[in-house]
Amino acid sequence: MVLFDLTKSIDTSKTININYIPMGVTSILNDNVNKWISGICGRGSSSNVTYTESGVTKEYKADKMWLVGNKDGGGDTPLQQVTGKAYQAELFIRNLDANNSDPIYTCFLLNVAAIASQNGQVDGIVRAAVADPPVTSLTVDLNADIFRINTSNAVYIQYKSNGRNVFIYSEPITVSAVALLSLENNVTYFDMAPAQADDYSVIASPVPGDWMECDYVPIDSDDVAANNLSMVIPASSGLIQDQSANQSLKTMVMFILFVVFIGVAYFVIPTAYLYTAKLAFDYMDDVTEDAQKAKLPTINAALSALIAGTALVLLLIGAGVFGDTANIPSAGLMLLIGMSLGIFYMIAIIVIKSKTSSIKNWPISQIQEEMADD
Numbered sequence: 001m002v003l004f005d006l007t008k009s010i011d012t013s014k015t016i017n018i019n020y021i022p023m024g025v026t027s028i029l030n031d032n033v034n035k036w037i038s039g040i041c042g043r044g045s046s047s048n049v050t051y052t053e054s055g056v057t058k059e060y061k062a063d064k065m066w067l068v069g070n071k072d073g074g075g076d077t078p079l080q081q082v083t084g085k086a087y088q089a090e091l092f093i094r095n096l097d098a099n100n101s102d103p104i105y106t107c108f109l110l111n112v113a114a115i116a117s118q119n120g121q122v123d124g125i126v127r128a129a130v131a132d133p134p135v136t137s138l139t140v141d142l143n144a145d146i147f148r149i150n151t152s153n154a155v156y157i158q159y160k161s162n163g164r165n166v167f168i169y170s171e172p173i174t175v176s177a178v179a180l181l182s183l184e185n186n187v188t189y190f191d192m193a194p195a196q197a198d199d200y201s202v203i204a205s206p207v208p209g210d211w212m213e214c215d216y217v218p219i220d221s222d223d224v225a226a227n228n229l230s231m232v233i234p235a236s237s238g239l240i241q242d243q244s245a246n247q248s249l250k251t252m253v254m255f256i257l258f259v260v261f262i263g264v265a266y267f268v269i270p271t272a273y274l275y276t277a278k279l280a281f282d283y284m285d286d287v288t289e290d291a292q293k294a295k296l297p298t299i300n301a302a303l304s305a306l307i308a309g310t311a312l313v314l315l316l317i318g319a320g321v322f323g324d325t326a327n328i329p330s331a332g333l334m335l336l337i338g339m340s341l342g343i344f345y346m347i348a349i350i351v352i353k354s355k356t357s358s359i360k361n362w363p364i365s366q367i368q369e370e371m372a373d374d
Helices: 121-130 142-146 178-182 223-227 238-284 289-318 331-358 364-373
Strands: 014-018 023-031 036-041 049-053 056-069 089-096 104-112 138-140 155-161 164-175 201-204
Touching: 014 155, 014 164, 014 201, 023 121, 036 121, 049 104, 049 164, 056 121, 056 178, 104 178, 121 138, 121 142, 121 164, 121 178, 142 164, 238 289, 238 331, 238 364, 289 331, 289 364
Parallel strands: 104 164
Antiparallel strands: 014 049, 023 036, 023 138, 036 056, 049 056, 056 089, 089 104, 155 164, 155 201
16 A cells, blocks of 8 residues: 655645635434445535646536545554544545536545544534434535634645546545544545655645635635634625626626527427428328327327436436536536427427417418418
8 A cells, every 4th residue: 555755845836725614514324334424526616626636627516525534543544644634534525527527536634533523514414313303404614624724734645546636635634523433435436546656746835825815716706604704895895896887897798698599499499399290291101180189199208208207318318317527528518408409399399389379280281371372
């Protein structure tokens, strides 16, 4: 097992900022099979991890977390080995980019001590998981645990495993939850060390007070109140007024675009539906009104299955129903396309129903008229 040496020279070509502002954690589970505690992280408006390497910056948001342990020193459940630090468990957090892909992992050492804060955020997750009945959701402010002790010696260890970046924060979080001692580390998304013993970097940690309170929290975000900022900005501030004006302008533009889209859809969708039905009738050689009336429900069912079915499949893939989204390329894009197709399908149903209610026997009546003219 590789021993991570914190005295290794700092790699100045890399920087990392971590900001786990208050977020909801759902589906909290004390997994008796895998011997870990897990939860799904709610994705807010602000990035949780900002990583820069050789001038290229990427932002990530927390997606899932695991609490794992070394089985109180027994068994084959290794953790990462950081020299000079005492700990028996770790918090792993998976973070995804804006496309819901390219996962990176942040790891935080947990030291189970007899004297520790009973109000820690990690302790709260453990209490929720082992409660009877279990508490499956709560809001946590992991910053309060991670940066409880502000130390200038803190660094991040970075290495790659299976092509994914893994980061370890050097300063252990002191917790009191003894239930962590019975947990094991069966997470297989990344290895506990790089393939080569010296193939890792040590990255300097920014002083939390220099960036946490302002850089990553939008002024007009609800996270401002939750972050308990020490600096109060007057309501009359020009910055706040500009933010408010920009938000109002965005809302107005989106409303106008929505109205324009509905107007275009009202004219385009009936025309597209009419000619689709006409092509289907031509293909099936249905020329009489009665034959077309009999086949129209079949055409409607086929169109619904094609559009709504595709939308449903894409939504399920993007939501991770068929597998871990971290292993599905462009899962976020699939989710977006699925939602868009679903909305389009509902609008199409409304527009076509409106058309058929205003014109008797439409679209067959119009198709018959065009056939008579021909």
